[in-house]
Structures are given as structure tokens and as C-alpha cells.
Amino acid sequence: MCAVNAPLLCAQAATSKAAAEFNTPAYWYDSGQAALRVAKQNAYVGDRAKNVILFVGDGMGISTVTAARILEGQLQQRDGESNRLAFEKFPYFALSVTASANQQTSDSAPTATALVTGIKANDGAISVNQTLARTESNADVVAAASIKTILEQAEIRGLATGIVTTARVTHATPATNYAHVPDREWEADANLPEGATVKDIALQLLEFSYGNGIDVVMGGGRKQFYAETEADPEYTGRTGMRRDGRNLHQEWLAKYPQSAYVWNKQLFDDVDPKKTQYLLGLFEPSHMRYEADRAQDIAGEPSLAEMTQKAIAMLQQHKKGFYLMVEGGRIDHAHHAGNAYRALTDAIALSDAVKAATAMTDPRDTLIVVTADHSHTFTIAGYPERGNPILGKTRANGELSTDTMGLPYTTLGYANGPGFTGGKNRREFNGKNESAMAATYKGTAARPDLSDVDTASPAYMQEATVPLASETHGGEDVGIYALGPNAHLFRGVQEQHIIYHIMTEALGLNQQNK
Numbered sequence: 370m371c372a373v374n375a376p377l378l379c380a381q382a383a384t385s386k387a388a389a390e391f392n393t394p395a396y397w398y399d400s401g402q403a404a405l406r407v408a409k410q411n412a413y414v415g416d417r418a419k420n421v422i423l424f425v426g427d428g429m430g431i432s433t434v435t436a437a438r439i440l441e442g443q444l445q446q447r448d449g450e451s452n453r454l455a456f457e458k459f460p461y462f463a464l465s466v467t468a469s470a471n472q473q474t475s476d477s478a479p480t481a482t483a484l485v486t487g488i489k490a491n492d493g494a495i496s497v498n499q500t501l502a503r504t505e506s507n508a509d510v511v512a513a514a515s516i517k518t519i520l521e522q523a524e525i526r527g528l529a530t531g532i533v534t535t536a537r538v539t540h541a542t543p544a545t546n547y548a549h550v551p552d553r554e555w556e557a558d559a560n561l562p563e564g565a566t567v568k569d570i571a572l573q574l575l576e577f578s579y580g581n582g583i584d585v586v587m588g589g590g591r592k593q594f595y596a597e598t599e600a601d602p603e604y605t606g607r608t609g610m611r612r613d614g615r616n617l618h619q620e621w622l623a624k625y626p627q628s629a630y631v632w633n634k635q636l637f638d639d640v641d642p643k644k645t646q647y648l649l650g651l652f653e654p655s656h657m658r659y660e661a662d663r664a665q666d667i668a669g670e671p672s673l674a675e676m677t678q679k680a681i682a683m684l685q686q687h688k689k690g691f692y693l694m695v696e697g698g699r700i701d702h703a704h705h706a707g708n709a710y711r712a713l714t715d716a717i718a719l720s721d722a723v724k725a726a727t728a729m730t731d732p733r734d735t736l737i738v739v740t741a742d743h744s745h746t747f748t749i750a751g752y753p754e755r756g757n758p759i760l761g762k763t764r765a766n767g768e769l770s771t772d773t774m775g776l777p778y779t780t781l782g783y784a785n786g787p788g789f790t791g792g793k794n795r796r797e798f799n800g801k802n803e804s805a806m807a808a809t810y811k812g813t814a815a816r817p818d819l820s821d822v823d824t825a826s827p828a829y830m831q832e833a834t835v836p837l838a839s840e841t842h843g844g845e846d847v848g849i850y851a852l853g854p855n856a857h858l859f860r861g862v863q864e865q866h867i868i869y870h871i872m873t874e875a876l877g878l879n880q881q882n883k
Contacts, residue, residue: 391448392755411460418854418875419690419734421519422681422726423484423868424456425542426719427477428701428712430744430847436709436781437716439759444717450755454717455724456739456850463859464846465868467743470499474844477541477701478553480742480865485545485694486516487869493553495544495570501551506565515549519869520692522878524580529687531680532583535657535673535715536698537590539570542742546694547583548573557593559610569593575617575624582625584687585680587650587671588698589657591632594618601654602632603668609654621649634669642682650676659699659711660718661827673697677722681729690734692876695722704745705839707788707830709781710760712747727852736853736875738868744843746784753780760825774814779824779831786833786840791815 426433434454442452469479470489479490482497491499501514520530534543539556548570555561558569568576571593577583591601594617595609611617618630628647631637640648652670657663663670671679677695684691697719703711723739730737751763751770762777763770769777782788809818816832823829833840849868851859855875859868873879 413857414733415854416858416875417877418736420684420730420736421692421872421876422730422735422737423692423694423872424719424723424726424737424739425481425484425694425696426700426716426739426741427536427542427696427698428704428743428745428842429697429716429719429741430747430843430845432747432749433700433704433712433716433741433745434848436747436749436759437713437720440713441717441720443759448756449759454720455727456720456737459737459739459850459852459856461851461856461859463849463851464862465740465849465865466846466862467741467865468844474842475743476553476842477742478545481542481545482516483864483866484740484742484868485518485520487866487873488516489864489866490516491551493551495541495548495550495553496546497549497551503551504562505551506562506567508566508568511549511551511567514551518546519873519876519878520546520583520694521579522873523692523876524582526876526878527580527689528876529584529684529689529691530580531585531684531691531693532588532696533585533673533676533680533693534588534696534698535660535718536588536696536702537593537656538574538586538588538651539590539593540588540656540698542696542698543588543694544570544574547577556590557610558613559597571611571617572615575620582647584646584691585648585683585693587648587652587676587680588696589651589653589655591618591651592654594651604654607654618649618651621647632668634666634671637671637675637679640679642679643686645683648679648683656699656702659703659715661711661714672721673718674721674725678725678729681726685729690876692872695719695726697722701745704747704783705786705841707783707786707833707840708827709747709831710825710827710829712745713759732853734854736855736872737851738856738859738872739848739850740868741847744845744847746786746841746843748782748784749780750782751778751780758825760829762819762824769820772816774811774816776811776814776816777819778816779819782831783833783840784843785835785837787836787838788830788833788840789836790817790832791836 439449442449469475471491482490497514532543541553556570592610596611599609601607625647631650700715753763763780849859858871
């Protein structure tokens with residue numbers, strides 16, 4: 370196995386190994402015949418599911434999947450181009466059109482709303498229809514425009530339910546499952562406009578009233594649940610942000626029988642799925658750590674795969690079945706920061722979670738859907754030779770490729786974002802802060818000379834064409850990968866909100882949302 374911080378060396382080893390073991394005409398022909406035989410074995414397994422698991426790679430567009438696939442293979446000293454992530458091995462695939470009710474290129478709120486309610490919504494909307502103004506804070510008006518979610522319908526039907534994310538549990542994608550607000554920013558009472566009567570997202574999670582309540586909720590976002598006078602258990606000098614004085618994590622324990630609240634890895638490991646009916650895990654005041662940084666966490670954090678396994682183990686105790694959403698939320702955040710390394714390693718972490726879920730379930734009774742809410746302006750280009758380190762500089766025939774100024778460039782880049790170099794203000798991703806990058810410019814060149822720059826470093830920020838403080842989403846279609854009952858209904862180019870309809874059809878919910 371390759372060191373995570375040395376992908377270039379691994380990729381070089383994989384390249385020579387690949388050349389020695391395959392890449393012959395006979396290999397390509399025989400592998401094509403083998404793939405044909407596998408394709409012919411794809412079998413229809415029915416249209417009714419006991420369980421549904423929806424995986425959302427936030428911002429995981431096609432280019433992200435491709436680059437993550439190559440990086441995973443190279444980190445394992447294998448041919449990255451022929452590697453496949455866990456969900457890419459699923460038998461059914463379609464493309465999802467991510468445009469929202471009012472946006473050509475959407476944000477996460479309306480796209481996630483489409484996934485869980487079956488309708489298109491507006492920018493910023495959390496499970497409310499497009500008739501509602503984003504500024505509307507009257508609870509009665511919001512309730513009238515609210516759309517019942519698949520999670521709420523599952524609870525009404527008596528199924529177990531769960532939400533797992535690496536973002537805040539009150540962030541846009543997870544929040545669409547249980548909350549109804551026109552503005553995704555209303556995560557805590559401190560975020561609500563003056564005079565608002567609608568409840569904030571965190572409070573809606575606590576006061577969720579459908580069925581027996583959500584069984585499993587894990588991710589980040591402690592500060593939305595802690596009072597502003599309550600000390601954070603992990604970080605000295607930090608407190609919550611709630612102004613109403615309520616400690617929602619304590620109220621969770623009081624509300625649910627046989628419940629547990631955990632905030633670090635040890636407490637998480639101590640949870641016995643057979644003895645715990647309700648689990649709330651909040652592992653950071655804000656978002657959880659990137660997978661690349663998780664080992665550095667003071668109190669320790671479980672991986673996305675570990676949280677997925679724990680959630681499934683708990684939900685499987687319920688004989689009627691379950692609905693679970695799992696989000697790799699920080700793929701999106703790393704892309705916004707122009708940092709491909711963390712975006713790709715978080716995408717690989719999502720693949721690991723999918724692999725874990727597949728191992729714990731039966732495709733005859735469990736529909737697993739893997740998709741993205743939207744894409745990013747992330748590109749793979751430059752004619753690099755096969756086996757070239759995906760995070761490295763572009764090489765062809767063993768030689769560095771150069772631009773018209775004679776400067777090397779990377780295979781990966783962004784159409785816009787903080788990595789813009791035209792103003793010679795090149796900066797480098799460095800955790801929560803950014804610091805100047807030690808790259809020089811040749812003469813009057815508008816780009817830095819990357820000859821001596823380690824572009825495979827976790828801190829490297831890929832170059833961007835248009836200068837923006839934060840890289841934007843992309844508007845192209847994203848993938849839908851499916852396995853299990855009703856998976857055969859994902860085919861061709863489909864509007865994003867059909868995902869909800871196929872999932873609810875599989876579970877036999879079939880409630881109309883209009």
C-alpha cells in the first residue's frame with residue numbers, strides 16, 4: 370500500500386508495473402470479452418426493496434469520479450486508469466440533470482431537495498416548493514409550502530431511518546431529509562431573521578415528530594446544538610452558538626429511550642448497535658475533518674465507512690426495513706477551496722463507505738443509489754501519458770509538457786476559483802488558512818514556474834482560470850450508480866428528481882408531492 374503523502378512515487382511504480390503486465394492488444398481484446406460476459410449476467414432482481422441507502426457525493430461530478438478512480442489505483446500501486454471505485458462496479462448507471470427550478474447551475478439545497486422530495490426547488494430551499502420566497506420566515510406560510518420527504522414517509526410507514534454525513538448534520542444536503550425552511554443558512558436560532566416564527570434546522574431535527582423519530586444522526590455541527598454559554602467538549606475556549614439557551618444534544622438524550630450522544634471516536638466505538646435505539650453523533654463544532662486530516666483530530670473521528678457500518682448495524686435491528694442517507698459532504702468543500710487532493714481522497718472515502726454498505730446488505734432486498742447533487746468546474750486535461758501521476762505535472766513520452774511560455778502545468782485544474790495565478794498572487798491551501806506558495810515566476814510570465822513545486826502535496830491548490838474567492842459548482846450532468854431492486858429503472862439521461870420517485874416506488878411509499 371502506498372503512503373498517502375507520496376502518490377507520485379506510487380504512480381511511477383504503477384506505470385512500470387502496468388507496462389510489464391498488460392497493455393497489449395491481446396489483453397485489451399480479452400478484457401473486453403470478459404466485460405461483455407459480466408454485462409450479460411446483470412439480472413433484474415425485482416422492484417420492491419426492504420431497505421434503501423442513498424449515497425450522495427456532494428460535488429462529485431464525473432471528472433471527480435475519474436480522477437479519484439485513478440488516484441486510488443495509483444495509491445495502491447496499480448494501474449489507475451483501469452481501477453474502478455466501489456460504486457462504479459454497480460450494474461446500472463444513468464446521468465442526472467441537476468438544474469433546479471430557478472438555476473442552470475444549482476447549489477446543494479435544491480438539488481438535495483430534488484433527491485428526497487421528488488420535486489425541483491429554488492436556490493437555498495430545504496424541502497419547500499418553489500412558490501416560497503427565500504426570505505419567508507412565517508412558520509405557517511413555510512408549513513403550507515413544505516414537501517414531505519422520503520425520510521418522513523419512511524417514518525410514517527414504520528421504517529427505521531438514518532442520516533450520516535461528514536458535513537454539519539444541519540448542512541443543506543442532510544437537512545433536506547427532516548427540515549423545511551426556505552433558506553439553508555438558518556441552521557441555528559442565531560441564524561434566523563428577526564421576528565421569525567419558523568424553527569431553525571437544528572431544532573427541527575430535535576423536534577422531528579414523524580413515526581418514532583430518526584434513529585441515527587451522525588456528522589459535524591455541535592455548535593448548532595450547544596448553547597452559547599456551553600463549552601465545547603473538545604476545544605478549549607469554544608462554545609455553542611444557540612441564543613435560546615437550549616442544549617439540544619441533552620434534550621435528545623431526554624427525548625429518546627436507550628439513546629446515546631457521542632462526540633469522539635472512543636464514545637463512538639463504545640456504542641453497541643444491539644443495545645442502542647437512537648444515536649446522535651456530533652464530532653466537530655462545524656464540519657468533520659477531511660479524510661486526509663482525520664488522523665490529526667484531537668479527540669478522534671470515525672471514518673465515513675465506519676459511521677456507515679454503525680448506522681446500518683443499528684438500522685438492521687428494525688425488521689420492517691430502513692432508509693439511510695450517507696453524504697460525503699466535504700468533497701464539495703475541498704473543490705470550493707481549489708484543493709483536488711482533499712476532494713479526491715474524500716471521494717475515495719465515500720467509495721469505501723459504499724463498499725462497506727454493499728458488504729453488509731443483500732442486493733435482493735436493498736436498493737443502493739450513489740449519485741451527486743451537482744458537479745464542479747474541475748477538469749482533467751493536457752494529454753498526459755497513461756500512468757502519469759494524476760496529481761502531478763503533465764508528461765508525455767516521459768517529458769514534461771509545457772505551455773506557450775515554456776512552463777510545466779498540471780493535469781488537474783479548475784475553470785475558476787482561488788487558484789488563479791494571473792495576478793501573481795498564487796496561494797496554497799493549508800488547512801483552515803492559506804499561505805503564500807513558494808513558486809517563482811519566469812520574467813513577465815502570468816503563471817508560476819511549477820518545475821520545483823510538489824503538485825501532489827496535500828497543500829497544493831490547483832490553478833484556476835477565473836479568479837474567485839471560492840470555486841463554483843458546475844452545471845453538467847452527474848452520474849447515478851445503482852444496485853438492487855428498481856436499480857434497472859436508472860437509465861439514459863434523467864431529471865434529478867426521478868431518483869426520489871424510484872426510491873419511494875421501491876419502498877412502496879408512493880406518496881405524491883405536489
